[in-house]
Amino acid sequence: MRKTMAKVTALAVAAGMLAACGSTGGSTGGGTAETSTGATGSGDATVIEVWSNNRHDEEYMTQMIDAFNASHTDIQIEYTILTDDWANSIQLAFQANTAPDIITIAASDNMTLSDYVSGGMFESLTPYIEADTEFQTVTEVYDHMYEGLNSIGDEIYWVPNGVRSxxxxxxxxxxxxxxxxxxxxxxxxxxxxxxxxxxxxxxxxxxxxxxxxxxxxxxxxxxxxxxxxxxxxxxxxxxxxxxxxxxxxxxxxxxxxxxxxxxxxxxxxxxxxxxxxxxxxxxxxxxxxxxxxxxxxxxxxxxxxxxxxxxxxxxxxxxxxxxxCTPNFGFTMLTSCENKDAAWEVIKYFSSEDFMKGYLEGGYTLPLSTYMSEKIDSSKTGRLADFALTDxxxxxxxxxxxxxxxxxxxxxxxxxxxxxxxxxxxxxxxxxxxxxxxxxxxxxxxxxxxxxxxxxxxxxxxxxxxxxxx
Amino acid sequence: MSETKAKTAVKAPKRGMDANTSAKIATVLMMFPAVLLLCVVSIYPFLWLFRYVFYDYNGMTSYFTGLHNFTRMFGDTAFWASVGHTFEYAILKIIFIIPLALIMAELMSQKIRGSGVFRVIYFMPTIISTAISAMVFGFIFAAYNGVLNAVLRATGIISQNINWLGDSNTAMWAVLIVAVWGGFGNYMIYFMSGLSSIPHDVYESAMIDGAGGLTTFFRITLPMLSPMFKVIMMLAITAAFKDYESIMVLTQGGPDNRTQVMFLYIYQLLFGTSTTKPQIGYACVLSLVAAIIVGIVTGLYMLLARKLDDVM
Missing domain, CATH: 3.40.190.10 (Periplasmic binding protein-like II)
Known part of the structure; x- marks a missing residue:
């Protein structure tokens, strides 16, 4: 009887351990991760996972992602905020095949572009940008190619939508x-x-x-x-x-x-x-x-x-x-993304005029493109106006x-x-x-x-x- | 009937084998979770270190550098300075924490009213997050509006505020105060456990023989606590040499690397800074060296303890 109990206990413990080791579900990378907005669309929709290390804009991002998910049946955004140890979290997730499709990126993140490109992590956005004139107009991307920061040669890996003075x-x-x-x-x-x-x-x-x-x-x-x-x-x-x-x-x-x-x-x-x-x-x-x-x-x-x-x-x-100054609020696509066209649609949405107008007027960052500078009412940005870029x-x-x-x-x-x-x-x-x-x-x-x-x-x-x- | 007996006779050894095999399977299954955890969280990471000691690895791409990480280690004055600081920190911590824990354990073991409350209070720092307690001490040690300076000024001990964490002369003492505060409660519990195992009749005999409190402590308590004392000292030595969390929060190794200890230095190399990339390969080499240093110190202590046993 004792042996039987021992066997049962051992099997139960082993099964529990294996179950725990095998459960890798969820989109977060641990630490202080917090999923603020999840995809709610039908099972047929492509879910694009976006990770961000920005908490200050959480309210606006949640609101706008909810709006996107409500108006799209083909693509749904699942948005996660991870604030601790950002660069290492992304690297570890990529190596463990649990990386998201898109991550936010800023010059202050200390993610040396050449390392990430040679490491095969970042996808070039150049083909998508070349085919999208509206994106080019709003972001003025070709005026904001910074060698080694967001581009290497002609290849663009992320486009800043804002700037920290x-x-x-x-x-x-x-x-x-x-x-x-x-x-x-x-x-x-x-x-x-x-x-x-x-x-x-x-x-x-x-x-x-x-x-x-x-x-x-x-x-x-x-x-x-x-x-x-x-x-x-x-x-x-x-x-x-x-x-x-x-x-x-x-x-x-x-x-x-x-x-x-x-x-x-x-x-x-x-x-x-x-x-x-x-x-x-x-x-x-x-x-x-x-x-x-x-x-x-x-x-x-x-x-x-x-x-x-x-x-x-x-x-x-x-x-x-x-x-x-520090270009920020950019998005980069990881090479592990399986639905690159859908991911580009999400990046495009985050860089769109409507999205950025509310973001900039909310005072979350300063405008980088002249186009967006002219579209916003800077009186709504509060003391941020005192930090306007100098020449x-x-x-x-x-x-x-x-x-x-x-x-x-x-x-x-x-x-x-x-x-x-x-x-x-x-x-x-x-x-x-x-x-x-x-x-x-x-x-x-x-x-x-x-x-x-x-x-x-x-x-x-x-x-x-x-x-x-x- | 005879056929049945014959079958039983043949089957008997089989049942014996089955029981033996079952017991072995049960043993393996019982051990499996622990062995799996040991492999995944202890052995694999240790072997992983060896993989990158010959590389400059930034977390994504590794570049072969041959023996450079080893030659660099010998000439890395910042690392060897951090080793020196580690010894200074560990020795001072042990000098203060062990006697304090022992004295408090002796006091807390007396049947004094309210000692239970004090036990909880003294043990509480052990269960508080190191980062949180270090942040609180950051406020206490603050040169401007800091609690410690205010108390010392109010009592007339100092006339000018001391920059506890920013002055090279005081920073090491500040981090030591936090370390002793955070750790002595734990060792106190260990010592209390050891004290409780000493038979009471030995004390009664000593009392009948006219031994006083101090004599009893040095002639009865300490010798009978010896086996437990050795274990506690070994734990204290390894813990003191591995400490870095509270230092990272309080001083980040400063000012001017005065509180830079070896595991904090390794941590900074492993994860990089705002302007430097991770140097994982070199950090792996230093981790191995640090492990060897801690191992040698612990081994020397064990050897010394055994020699003392022989002498005594």
């Missing part, structure tokens, strides 16, 4: 005014002085500037470097090598913020939302970030005082290089994707801002490590050298890139 300074008008400044000065040294003046006025309770632990250098100092003519991500496009030496004056000037005691103590150890909340409380006068702050300081951490948005200062008050904002070609040893340039240069190393030491270290990684990548074939002979730092996307394997 380059970084700006958001500031507390009253605090700067009390310190004797009517706004944000035009040079970095003057801004450093302004922050010092605010701190002195603050008597230990209010400070000039605040940072965050989350990529502090790229919040606004990197933008100052770009506009002052420093190399984008340290890459010299003309010579095809990494050279960070042009960053020196910016780093040395920014380091004065810490040397003067103008930075909110410990803000560089706080998460980005903590620092935003402290700015909204009036703990410091100057904060830097891109157009997403329009929504943050309106809805997430409503600011009760008068706050302004200013363009970044430069080293000498003149703009010598383009400020990086010196552009998208840089993607520098070679190198496997560096040690800390990346953002961490290394931030250490110089903190005073842990000198700017010279940091720059020499970066030049050595990045160029060694470039040479190593060229020798093992994992990257190519991008060279743009006609490179214009004010219009970096206008150059003609060539790729070298040596």
């Amino acid at each position: 380059g970084t700006r300074i958001e500031y507390n008008v009253e605090l700067l005014k009390n310190a004797g400044y009517d706004g944000v000065p035009a040079t970095l040294d003057e801004l450093v002085e302004a922050c010092k003046a605010v701190t002195e006025q603050g008597n230990g309770s209010v400070y000039g500037v605040g940072f965050t632990s989350s990529s502090p250098l790229s919040r606004w100092i990197e933008g100052v470097a770009e506009m002052s003519g420093a190399t984008h991500m340290g890459y010299d496009y003309v010579n095809g090598v990494f050279d960070f030496s042009s960053w020196k004056p910016v780093i040395e000037s920014a380091a004065k913020l810490y040397a003067d005691g103008s930075v909110l103590p410990g803000s560089e150890t706080q998460g980005v939302d903590n620092s935003r909340a402290l700015f909204a409380q009036g703990a410091f006068a100057v904060w830097g970030n891109a157009s997403q702050e329009a929504g943050v300081f309106t809805d997430q951490f409503p600011v009760s005082f008068d706050w302004g948005v200013a363009e970044l200062p430069t080293m000498d008050g003149t703009v010598k290089g383009a400020l990086s 010196y904002e552009d998208v840089y070609p993607t520098p070679p994707s190198v496997a560096i040893e040690g800390d990346d340039y953002l961490v290394t240069l931030w250490n110089a801002v903190l005073g842990n190393v000198s700017a010279d030491e940091a720059i020499q270290d970066l030049n050595t490590r990045y160029n060694e990684a470039l040479e190593r990548g060229l020798s093992n074939g994992s990257c190519t050298r991008v060279v743009i002979a006609d490179y214009d730092p004010l219009h970096p996307s206008a150059g003609t890139p060539t790729y070298e394997t040596e």
